[in-house]
Structures are given as C-alpha cells and as structure tokens.
Amino acid sequence: MPSSNPFEEWVHQSIMRKIHSDKAFQELFKNKDLKDITKSDLEKYKLYSLKKMVRYVYERSIFYKRLFEKNRIIPEEINSFEDFGKIPFTTAKDVLKDPYLFLCITQDGILRGFTIEEADGKFRRIFFTMDELLNIIDSISAAIRMLGISSNDVVQIVFPFEAQWGCNYLVEKAVRQAGAELVSTGSIDFEEQYKKVLDIKPKLIIGSNPYLVNMTRTLIPKYDLRKAGVKIMLLSRGCEFHPFTKSIREEIERAWGCKALDHYGTMEAGMANAIECLYQNGLHINEADFYYEVVDAKSKEPLAPGEEGELIFTTLSRVGMPLIRFRTKDVSYIINKSCNCGVSTLRSIGGIKKKLKNGSQSRSLLDSFNLIKRLKSIKFKKW
Ligand SMILES: [Zn+2]
Secondary structure, eight states, X not given: OOOSSHHHHHHHHHHHHHHHTOHHHHHHTTTOOOSSOOHHHHHHHHHHHHHHHHHXXXXXXXXXXXXXXXXXXXXXXXXXXXXXXXXXXXXXXXXXXXGGGXXXXXXXXXXXXXXXXXXXXXXXXXXXXXXXXXXXXXXXXXXXXHTTOOTTOEEEEOSOOOSTTSXXXXXXXXXXXXXXXXXXXXXXXXXXXXXXXXXXXXXXXXXXXXXXXXXXXXXXXXXXXXXXXXXXXXXXXOSSOOOOOHHHHHHHHHHHTSEEEEEXXXXXXXXXXXXXXXXXXXXXXXXXXXXXXXXXXXXXXXXXXXXXXXXXXXXXXXXXXXXXXXXXXXXXXXXXSOOTTSOOSOOEEOOOOEEOXXXXXXXXXXXXXXXXXXXXXXXXXXO
C-alpha cells in the first residue's frame, strides 16, 4: 500500500523513479514491483546511493579525490554503512576554502550559487543545478500537502523578496504546486504585516524563525492575534542558528492559537531536509535525498537512535556539488519510529536546540534577520 502521508509518498515515488532509471539498482531490488517501499527497502536504497555517490565524487570532485587519496579511502571498499562511517568529515571550512573544488560538473550546469557570510566577513558558496532546485520545490510542495494544505487554503509567505531561484522563490513555487492560493508579502514592518494577515486570512504562514518570533513579541501586547484565525505557522530555521525551543513553540502557539511547526535545512543541504508534521513527533527526513548520521560530539563515534550528538548529512542525489559526511555542528538525535501522520518508513530528527560551541556563526545574505535590522521603522530586539 502506498503511504497515506503525502510527504512520505513523495519520498517513495522519488526513490522508485531512481530505481527505474538505474539497472544496477533494479537488480538490487530483484525487479521487485515496488508499489510501496518498506523500511528495509529504504536501508538498501540509502546504502546503494551512498556507494554510488562515493564513487561519483571520487571520479569528479577534486576535493574528494584528494581527501580520499590522502586518507587511503578506496571507493570500491565502501560496502556497508560502517565502511562509509570511516570516510573523514567535510566541514564548512573546507567549503569556505574553495567551493569550486567540490564541483562535479562544469560551471555551465550550475543555475544558482547561494552565498553564506561567515561572522568574520568571509563567504561560503553553495551551488545548485536547475534539476536540484526543482527537486527542492517538489519536496517542499509535498511537505505543504502533508500539513493538510489544499486548493481551498490560502498560504502567506513572509520571507524577504529576493532574486529568482532564491529561498522565497522556491517556497512560492512549492505552495503553487501544492495547489493552494499564495500571497507573498515579504518581511515588512510588523504592524503592516499584521494588517495583511487580517486581510488575507491565511491558514498557513511560512517565514523565518527570527522574523515570526520578533513579530509575535512586538504585536502581542497590542493585539489578540488569535482573531487572525491562522491555523499553522511554519518557522523556517534560516541559515543562522535560531533554536526552536519548547518555550518558543508554546509562545507562538499561545499567541496565535495555532500549531507552530519546525523545519530543518541548512543552505549546504539545500534548505529543505526535514519537516515536522501536525503531530509534532520530530522532523521527518527526506530520505530520498539525504542520509543522516548522528555522531558523538567529542569522539565522533556513531550514536544509536535517541542519543544526542552532532548531525552529519550526506547528499544522495546532488550531481553539481554533492557533500559527503558534512558536519552541521547542530545537535540532535535520530527518531526511528512511525508517526500518527502516517509516516512509517522515514526516520526523523529531533528539533535542533543547540549548536556546538565551535560551530560556524554564519549568516546568509538572504536571511530576513539582516533585512529586519536594516528597516529603521522596527525596533530590533535580540533574544
Ligand atoms: Zn508525522
């Protein structure tokens, strides 16, 4: 039976498409008629994809060829998750040093590069192909449908406006693809924004964590925000670290009388990796495109589900600038349980409450947080 959850169903379909387009993959599944994907199919898929990705980056990326040769990693000898766990980590510093060494295709194939500004003023660049960005749109659209958004609903996006193929653009496309009515109002003055919310009456508001938290704190002394009738607020993590704590969730939910949902996606990983459903049992991972590990923050040894450590991800589908065992510095844990929303095969991660101290204090040029600071009309409040 196909999954009853639109997000999980999309992940399964995405995996099935990959299997059908790869002969070795089909043999691995013994030409099984994949009407549905089981947990063990998913494990097979992830291991096969990791092996394939290791060979791919060794052949095409200067950075990984050098890294593997220096550490005597032979791609053909990576045959299990344990073998894969021996590959050295990739860090933000590696990307900062020279992002072009990671490219596996010529620059003509890159549609968009995102810039992340470090605290010391240096820049990190992450590159995406058009297919990769379209896939991100698809995954966000499936996640929006998982939240029960349909053609009868209005979704308001409050990210700052930006150039084509930026974060705001991708989310706008995804909302339209989900069939909902979209109103994008930008990261404007909070009072003006609230007037628009009352006028638009959205079921779902999507924005960055700092903007939505600041907006709520500014408006709550003056207005009963519950009158707006908003049902769900999706707080995007943004590129800077903004913890989605229990108290922030309660504060937003109490103020608006809605569900406040968490999302996870670093810029390196392509912005949309894991999202919470309405049952709030952890953030369901897009396992068609990402393999997540959690390792002990000090020893870097792998940890079992439920144990808290540093999140490490590997991209399974990216062809332009794949990343292998990327250190996020974000602290979380893996959840390997089914959820009431219908998700039964995908793993989840716990919300990110802290970042390792030596973590990168990066901030994106696209982050609404910076934009807010520039708006003189708003009193900026730090928390
Ligand atoms: Zn769920």
